[in-house]
Amino acid sequence: MHSNDRQLKDVIKELIDTYRLNDGLNEAKIIGSWESVVGKMIANHTEKLRISNGKLFVRLDSPAVKNELMYARGKLLKSLNETVGKDVIKEIIFL
Known part of the structure; x- marks a missing residue:
């Protein structure tokens, strides 16, 4: 029975890899970690997050917050990727 569990685990992993589901799961984790990475104040100014082709698009409601994040872009990129x-x-694109 234990070997069947292992086989099922391998089959699930193969399906995830085959259908590239890991990409979507990792993207969801990154979006889900946004507030913990940037803090509540900046998260409150975030209107929308979207990931497409390795680019994170961040729509903000404050030019001041956008400016602040542009200076911290490299650190932010590293922190978000570390979550997965x-x-x-x-790349991060602020809108």
């Missing part, structure tokens, strides 16, 4: 343990996001 791989480089999912290659």
Whole structure:
């Protein structure tokens, strides 16, 4: 019975890899970690987050917050990717 559990685990992993579901899961984790990475104040000024082709699009309601985040872009990119343990996001675009 224990070997069947292992086989099922392998099949599930293979399905996830085949259908590239890990990409979507990692993107969801990054979006879900936004508030913990940037803090509540900045999260409150965030209107929308979207990931497409390795780019994180961040819509903000404050030019001052946008300016602040532009200076911290590299650190923010690193922190977000660390939440999933791989480089999912290659670029952050503030809107």
